Amino acid sequence: MKTQRVARGTVTVDAIEEAALRIADSEGLEALNMRRLAGDLGVGVMTLYGYVRTKDELIERITERAIAELTIPQTGTWTERLEQLFGNLRALLLAHPAVLYADAARPLSGPGALQSADAALGALRAGGLDGEQAVTALSTLIAYTFGSAMFRLHQRADDHQDYSKHIRGVDPDELPNVAAVTPHLLSRGSEAEFRVGLRLIIDGLARQAEGTS
Amino acid sequence: MKTQRVARGTVTVDAIEEAALRIADSEGLEALNMRRLAGDLGVGVMTLYGYVRTKDELIERITERAIAELTIPQTGTWTERLEQLFGNLRALLLAHPAVLYADAARPLSGPGALQSADAALGALRAGGLDGEQAVTALSTLIAYTFGSAMFRLHQRADDHQDYSKHIRGVDPDELPNVAAVTPHLLSRGSEAEFRVGLRLIIDGLARQAEGTS
DNA sequence: TGCTGTACCGTACAACGTACGCTACCGTCG
């Protein structure tokens, strides 16, 4: 059996990144491996290494590619722009789980991430926060948004069954507060819940800005 | 060469969990593997599987073990108790990186986690929040604390060199706001920064509580 | 003194990232 070989130039970094991102988006980052990726592209595994140094580098690149999709709001008050931006970020993290894991490692590194950071800092400074306050606020917003997305992403449908049973089974004498709010605990992680927390933080920033000026 | 065998009852679940947690704490979760763990305990690898079903289960158990260490503040106003509790949680997450990865998957599952959640909910309800508000507030605080710890944990000393150079090299015309606050960006992730964000959120909750009552 | 149940664990396999070096082909030059 002759070795079947693909024509030169069939693959490009771009095609590799796109295929990798598609796998990571649809089946999760853990489903992305070099053999599978090569199979999807119809090339030999080692061919990939002519375009990408390591798998980690590939993940960094698809992360950057996904982050570049983040739309930065241009209109509205500074608080509205913040709320929009981080709402968009949450949606992006849910659509591209790879970003969460890869970008948690080196936040604000790639050009796309820096551009978004600049927009956020711009809004915060427009609101009247000084440099230090703005950076702290940015960290808070990012931490909250990533943390929120992280929990949401880990929720699996089949887990929820067990979780529900687990929560409902708590002893009201031992854990009175958990028992008292059980129904609300079961619907955690919603978009609406995220928005409430986000507004809470942004309102706090607005008040901070008023005090400063 | 006769097979050297350890006496029966030499290992216990407890010893396994303790050794596993020690590895995860000191060298990170990625350094924890079954061969290494068995080596540390002086037993054969497969012996471990007499006490633990899978590696994932083991990680769940050491997570729960670590979470149980969380000290729940008993004194102070409700906002003080919240600040203490989540400050403690951040410290715990930094000391036990395993918790971050494992518990992100199934938050508020084990008895220890539920007990802490109950305390937090108790404080929030004592402040005057209703059930739904308290649960949303809890989610917000957890997301923020986990997100913050996640970024902190991923910071490696050698990365910081590159990062510093990277940030300092931005074009002030393209990213004016990033350029303007560069020095503050370089000191992100500190404990102090975390406290500021935490207080911001808790102050917001206090205001919410006032509005409710 | 045997026998039996079970705790211990050696071996082996599948999946992974990726180093090494062979090979087929394209473009060029004679």
Add this chain to the structure above:
DNA sequence: CGACGGTAGCGTACGTTGTACGGTACAGCA
């Protein structure tokens, strides 16, 4: 038009991981 050299493609193989399977040694009992 034919040979040939450089390079893109990739088969093979190795080290590392989790863990299934089944063998083996020993405690406790008859």
